[in-house]
Amino acid sequence: MHRPFVWLPTRRSLLAAGTAGLAAAGLSRGAHAGDVAKPGGTLVVVLDPEPAGLVAGISISAPAVAVSSNIFDGLVVLDETFTPRPQLAESWETSQDGLSITFRLRKDVSWHDGKPFTSADVQYSLIEVTKKTHPRGNAVFANLTAVETPDPHTAVFRFSRPSPVVWAALEGTETQILPRHLYEGTNPIANPWTAKPVGTGAFVFKEWIRGDRIVLERNPNYWDKGCPLLDRIVFRTIRDAGSRTATLEAGEAQYGAMNPVSLADTERLRGSADLTVETRGFEGSAPMYFFDFNMRRKPFDDIRVRQAFAHALDRTALARTIWYGLAEPATGPIPSYQKAFYNPDTPQYAFDPKKAEALLDEAGLKRGPGGVRLRIDHVPCAYGDDYIRAAEFYRQALKRIGVELRVRTFDLPTYLRVIFTDYDFDTHSAWYSAYPDPQIGVQRRYWSQAIKKGTPSSNASQVADPDLDQVIEAIQVAGDPAERHALIRRFQSVAQEKLPSINLLELKFFRVYAKNLDGISFAPFGGYQSFKTVSTSV
Template sequence: MSFNRREFFKLLAAGAGATVMPGVSLAAGKGDSSVLYANVVPEPAGWVAGLNISNPAVIVSANLFDGLITFDNDYKPVPQLASSWEESADHKTITFHLRDGVTWHDGKPFTSADVAYSLLEVTKKLHPRGNATFGSLDAVLTPDAHTAVLKFSQPAPAVWAALGGFETQILPKHIYQGSAPLTHPINSRPVGNGPFIFKEWVRGSHVTLERNPNYWDKNNQPHLQTIIFRIIPDAGARLAALESGELLYAPTDAVPLPDLVRLRKDPRFVVTSQPYAGLAPIGFFDFNLRRKTFQDVRVRRAFAHAINRDLLVKTVWYGLAKAATGPIASHQKQFYTPNTPQYEYNPAKAEQLLDAAGYKRGADGVRLRINNLPLPFGNQYVLTAEFIRAQLKRIGVELTLIPNDLPTYNRRAYLDYDFDTTTSWYSAFSDPQLGVIRRYWTEAIKPGTVSSNSTGYSTPEMDNVIKGIRFEADAAKRKTFIEQLQVIAQRDVPSVNLLEIQLYSIYSSRLAGVSKSPFGAYDSLAGVTIKS
């Protein structure tokens, strides 16, 4: 790649000429220590993380809803809505004792009926990762208002990694019952039970949350009176707002990476990837296997050989990522294996594979013309797709990028399957059952469910391995299945695993009390204060 093209990427990433979107005020509220101005991008279709698992929805929703449990810095469960629990010796029964005195934001009591409804009717059926975790959950018994007994037909070893509120959200049964939860109007104005209450959503501008005066946790009352999450699509405007002090908290995808590198050295800011350590994000390039072209594994392997992942890390990600060797990040040592098929950068081999598959260069030098949907989370995935387009052109493949807003992307990628390829990322989470198997499992092909198996990849071999991951209670045997998943995923290449991504939060050094847990950006901001 030439110097000029590298500079081209830098100019694109810098967001020169940025303007502020109408309706976004960057002057109001500066200096008010009771109001936190934050940013989320892009704007999702709703704010209930139990139904919409996009990063912005989870970040906002974490302030509105508590989970049955939360986690300490060692990923161990800590009581939240459940004050205590017991698990049976066969790992098929978990009894949760719920806190008394917790109310929903509309004043209705939180009870075990909410837990039963949410797990069985929402998480298990509608959440992109829910069936993988709770597929063997047969019943939730509610002997009284403050006891919920989960009954599994088989052990569910990953369930403890999934019970945090950012992943398994408890919703108010009295509002959702009898409705279609995914399309319920309440999703745009959620009723939760957490430290902040949803006040308003001005589309294209901001979301406002207010302090919950009746929050159940008397030892951890929210300090802030108001949180305003501004929706600022333009990277240049976000950067200007951060540097002027108008924005104090930007939990994800806030600025282009060249500016991120610079802000890391600025004492006015804290720049950290720590709040995402528990998410273990993997960036990838997906194929739509419903297309005849991509049903030939030689074509998919050719694409894998055509992409120089090390150069991608250096030029597009500024060294703030690592070339992936599979669908599980290397820092997850309890699950990761390096012993998988690898695809070294080798354009000549890629061309040989395409020739063998019958896709020879035409008179114009082109073998294939296909499209790509880059994930609209900041500009970084567009830049990644631009890089891949340049790489594929060398082997005779024309890649046309189709940018979309997030709702359109989700519809095309996960409902209509109207794409050839996508450039995206998923979190693997602290257990691969939560975030990895959804990319390869037949039962995760769920039209309309975002961040699921959009490629359409489905094989009995992989499904059998996933069954072992889901139900094997012996840790050593389960790890063997997890290693097999990585080998098969790399061998069959329904998706090219590109990067181990480091997501970053940026916040003002004036903030104190920002969560430092492995899921910090997915924790509430109840403990945050603003120094004058």
């Protein structure tokens, strides 16, 4: 393998030698998937940033989910086609009118402290935790009025209106079932069990040394017999991307969750003999990257100006240069891989700077002194340097059509305030998760009711369009799946036609892991799911 520095192999072998102990715990390097699975061993995962809490059901964040999906289960799990499959619920049926769902629960499940798992836990988790503390829970489960528990192994969800959207949120990475006997009557966030969680999952919490590592051990009484295969998982917090790359390359860790290395490094790692760069497993969170206008500022109220911007940005070049190919041009607000909802027949704005200039001329923005028609600012999201580099890309692209873009960068808290509280920007670029149902992740960009001052990832462009509102509100109350799908398709056309926001890219998040790992999940939430089926091959 070609390496730019002579000293690198030496440093790498030094690191590898230093961690021989960990490697000897069961993970041999160089073997390839498909060989005999070997039970046991320790999996070392690099994780960043360190989660604030380990119970994602209470304080949800990507790293919290990645850890706690090993400790907690959900009622169902989505398969590759976004179809719910049994997990804690063995089977279920929806009533004809769509107003109730009856879940039959597994009978052989117990909490890590030995207490049996019952329908009371489901009732408590949905009504007291998800509906009250989950940032999206209250909206998704808005129509859930009660969870009835006719017997310990049956839970009946009662809705005031049909809510097909809940299927996108019932998976364990989004809605966890917590032990009622440890939480009832307490404030879940302040409950001491939140720092030393007790779940029903494949791994049992062992220890959390803050700033260093989280250790989980095999649950010998797990209901899914034959799982888990690993003895132990160690999550290590490493803040610096360069160190994470070195740790993975040295074999000191075998798995890097959620974009563990810099985009520039992925290209090199894709040629690695020992590591895999995997982009599947994030179709459920579905990061969609877009360019927003401040719709309350001139001249962005003029659709010709917004169209001109859309024609001026070369999304293919953006995906290739800034994202090193780890992105695809988006054609609308819903990613193309969410096939059940995706509508390919929507208005498109091909890269065409001449057309962009003509549109700006038409809108009355003629080139003035120095060839400048318009001076505006742009705020890229504060999630890393890649987004600032993308903003530099827009600046150069827009300069060609006579628009002078001044890039303003902020630290994360200031960025959130500038965009979502002060609305102090002309244009803005960021990504939001679309989630498996557009009602959860997409409508918040387009719905006038989602203009919520101070709420991150809300409608920052402040678009308030009657046509968009009408179709979004129709989706929310549609009970019939076919009618709902038709409305979602129409929503995509309206969103592309009105163009309050330019949908730029379907970002591809990625994991980096050792090639000798087996049983990695490629389901829509695979990037965050439990390691219960993972093993090393020999």
